Amino acid sequence: xxxxxxxxxxxxxxxxxxxxxxxxxxxxxxxxxxxxxxxxxxxxxxxxxxxxxxxxxxxxxxxxxxxxxxxxxxxxxxxxxxxxxxxxxxxxxxxxxxxxxxxxxxxxxxxxxxxxxxxxxxxxxxxxxxxxxxxxxx
Ligand code: TYD
Numbered sequence: 443x444x445x446x447x448x449x450x451x452x453x454x455x456x457x458x459x460x461x462x463x464x465x466x467x468x469x470x471x472x473x474x475x476x477x478x479x480x481x482x483x484x485x486x487x488x489x490x491x492x493x494x495x496x497x498x499x500x501x502x503x504x505x506x507x508x509x510x511x512x513x514x515x516x517x518x519x520x521x522x523x524x525x526x527x528x529x530x531x532x533x534x535x536x537x538x539x540x541x542x543x544x545x546x547x548x549x550x551x552x553x554x555x556x557x558x559x560x561x562x563x564x565x566x567x568x569x570x571x572x573x574x575x576x577x578x579x580x
Contacts, residue, residue: 443518445516449533493540501556502531507528512542525551
Protein backbone atom coordinates (compact mmCIF):
# COMPACT_ATOMS: atom_id res chain seq x y z
CA UNK A 443 0.00 0.00 0.00
CA UNK A 444 1.35 3.40 -1.01
CA UNK A 445 0.37 4.91 2.32
CA UNK A 446 2.70 2.47 4.13
CA UNK A 447 5.66 4.22 2.48
CA UNK A 448 4.72 7.45 4.27
CA UNK A 449 6.45 7.05 7.60
CA UNK A 450 8.07 9.15 10.28
CA UNK A 451 11.84 9.16 9.90
CA UNK A 452 13.79 9.49 13.15
CA UNK A 453 16.44 12.08 12.36
CA UNK A 454 19.73 12.24 14.27
CA UNK A 455 19.53 14.33 17.44
CA UNK A 456 22.64 15.66 19.15
CA UNK A 457 21.55 16.40 22.71
CA UNK A 458 23.34 19.36 24.21
CA UNK A 459 22.65 21.47 27.30
CA UNK A 460 23.25 24.50 25.03
CA UNK A 461 20.39 23.39 22.78
CA UNK A 462 19.80 20.31 20.66
CA UNK A 463 20.90 19.86 17.07
CA UNK A 464 19.41 17.80 14.25
CA UNK A 465 20.85 17.30 10.78
CA UNK A 466 19.71 15.68 7.54
CA UNK A 467 21.96 14.32 4.83
CA UNK A 468 20.53 13.49 1.41
CA UNK A 469 21.14 9.87 0.45
CA UNK A 470 21.61 8.92 4.10
CA UNK A 471 18.54 9.98 6.05
CA UNK A 472 16.33 10.54 3.03
CA UNK A 473 16.43 8.71 -0.29
CA UNK A 474 16.04 11.74 -2.55
CA UNK A 475 18.27 14.69 -3.42
CA UNK A 476 16.95 17.97 -2.02
CA UNK A 477 16.25 20.45 -4.82
CA UNK A 478 13.95 22.80 -2.89
CA UNK A 479 13.17 23.84 0.66
CA UNK A 480 10.07 25.79 1.62
CA UNK A 481 8.29 26.50 4.88
CA UNK A 482 4.89 27.49 6.15
CA UNK A 483 4.78 30.00 9.00
CA UNK A 484 2.50 32.70 10.43
CA UNK A 485 -0.34 30.23 9.88
CA UNK A 486 -3.54 31.71 11.35
CA UNK A 487 -5.52 29.60 13.83
CA UNK A 488 -7.92 27.22 12.10
CA UNK A 489 -6.18 27.49 8.70
CA UNK A 490 -5.63 24.46 6.49
CA UNK A 491 -2.75 24.03 4.04
CA UNK A 492 -2.05 21.40 1.42
CA UNK A 493 -5.21 20.08 -0.18
CA UNK A 494 -3.36 18.57 -3.11
CA UNK A 495 -1.23 15.63 -4.27
CA UNK A 496 1.95 15.46 -6.30
CA UNK A 497 2.49 13.21 -9.31
CA UNK A 498 6.24 12.67 -8.88
CA UNK A 499 7.49 14.79 -5.98
CA UNK A 500 9.06 13.26 -2.87
CA UNK A 501 8.89 15.33 0.29
CA UNK A 502 9.97 15.33 3.91
CA UNK A 503 7.88 17.43 6.30
CA UNK A 504 9.48 18.61 9.54
CA UNK A 505 7.86 20.59 12.35
CA UNK A 506 10.63 23.11 13.02
CA UNK A 507 8.52 24.66 15.76
CA UNK A 508 5.12 23.94 17.30
CA UNK A 509 2.91 21.17 16.00
CA UNK A 510 0.32 20.31 13.35
CA UNK A 511 -1.57 17.34 11.91
CA UNK A 512 -0.89 15.86 8.47
CA UNK A 513 -3.79 13.93 6.90
CA UNK A 514 -2.64 11.48 4.21
CA UNK A 515 -4.76 9.69 1.63
CA UNK A 516 -3.55 7.36 -1.16
CA UNK A 517 -7.01 7.03 -2.70
CA UNK A 518 -7.72 3.80 -0.81
CA UNK A 519 -6.68 4.41 2.78
CA UNK A 520 -6.20 7.40 5.03
CA UNK A 521 -4.14 8.16 8.09
CA UNK A 522 -3.35 11.19 10.23
CA UNK A 523 0.09 11.91 11.65
CA UNK A 524 0.53 14.41 14.48
CA UNK A 525 3.89 16.15 14.15
CA UNK A 526 5.42 17.87 17.15
CA UNK A 527 9.11 16.89 17.27
CA UNK A 528 11.80 18.74 15.33
CA UNK A 529 13.80 15.50 15.04
CA UNK A 530 10.92 13.77 13.21
CA UNK A 531 10.49 14.01 9.46
CA UNK A 532 7.41 12.66 7.70
CA UNK A 533 8.29 11.20 4.31
CA UNK A 534 5.53 11.62 1.72
CA UNK A 535 5.89 9.68 -1.53
CA UNK A 536 4.29 10.73 -4.84
CA UNK A 537 0.53 10.26 -5.35
CA UNK A 538 -0.56 11.05 -1.80
CA UNK A 539 -3.30 13.59 -1.15
CA UNK A 540 -2.37 15.63 1.93
CA UNK A 541 -4.01 18.21 4.13
CA UNK A 542 -2.28 19.94 7.02
CA UNK A 543 -4.23 21.56 9.84
CA UNK A 544 -4.37 22.06 13.61
CA UNK A 545 -1.30 24.35 13.54
CA UNK A 546 -0.33 25.66 16.95
CA UNK A 547 0.43 29.35 17.26
CA UNK A 548 3.94 30.05 15.92
CA UNK A 549 4.23 26.64 14.24
CA UNK A 550 6.72 26.36 11.39
CA UNK A 551 6.39 23.52 8.88
CA UNK A 552 9.50 22.99 6.78
CA UNK A 553 9.34 20.87 3.63
CA UNK A 554 12.31 19.33 1.81
CA UNK A 555 11.37 18.53 -1.78
CA UNK A 556 12.97 16.44 -4.52
CA UNK A 557 12.20 18.89 -7.35
CA UNK A 558 11.80 22.59 -8.05
CA UNK A 559 8.29 24.01 -7.91
CA UNK A 560 6.21 22.84 -10.87
CA UNK A 561 2.48 23.48 -10.98
CA UNK A 562 2.14 20.67 -13.58
CA UNK A 563 3.18 18.17 -10.91
CA UNK A 564 0.08 18.97 -8.80
CA UNK A 565 -3.32 17.35 -8.53
CA UNK A 566 -5.41 20.13 -6.97
CA UNK A 567 -8.74 18.48 -7.69
CA UNK A 568 -9.54 15.48 -5.47
CA UNK A 569 -11.63 13.62 -8.06
CA UNK A 570 -8.81 13.97 -10.64
CA UNK A 571 -6.38 12.65 -8.03
CA UNK A 572 -8.61 9.61 -7.39
CA UNK A 573 -8.69 8.87 -11.13
CA UNK A 574 -4.88 9.11 -11.22
CA UNK A 575 -4.49 7.00 -8.07
CA UNK A 576 -6.52 4.17 -9.63
CA UNK A 577 -3.84 3.85 -12.33
CA UNK A 578 -0.97 3.52 -9.84
CA UNK A 579 0.32 -0.09 -9.71
CA UNK A 580 -0.39 -1.54 -6.27
P1 TYD B 1 0.72 25.40 -2.35
O1 TYD B 1 1.63 24.31 -2.80
O2 TYD B 1 -0.71 25.31 -2.76
O3 TYD B 1 0.81 25.57 -0.77
P2 TYD B 1 0.25 24.60 0.39
O4 TYD B 1 0.69 23.22 0.06
O5 TYD B 1 0.87 25.07 1.63
O6 TYD B 1 -1.21 24.79 0.48
O7 TYD B 1 1.33 26.78 -2.84
C1 TYD B 1 0.76 28.02 -2.52
C2 TYD B 1 1.28 29.06 -3.50
O8 TYD B 1 2.69 29.22 -3.39
C3 TYD B 1 0.98 28.69 -4.95
O9 TYD B 1 0.58 29.88 -5.62
C4 TYD B 1 2.31 28.26 -5.50
C5 TYD B 1 3.32 28.98 -4.64
N1 TYD B 1 4.52 28.19 -4.42
C6 TYD B 1 5.70 28.54 -5.05
O10 TYD B 1 5.77 29.51 -5.82
N2 TYD B 1 6.82 27.79 -4.81
C7 TYD B 1 6.81 26.71 -3.98
O11 TYD B 1 7.87 26.06 -3.79
C8 TYD B 1 5.58 26.35 -3.36
C9 TYD B 1 5.49 25.17 -2.43
C10 TYD B 1 4.47 27.11 -3.60
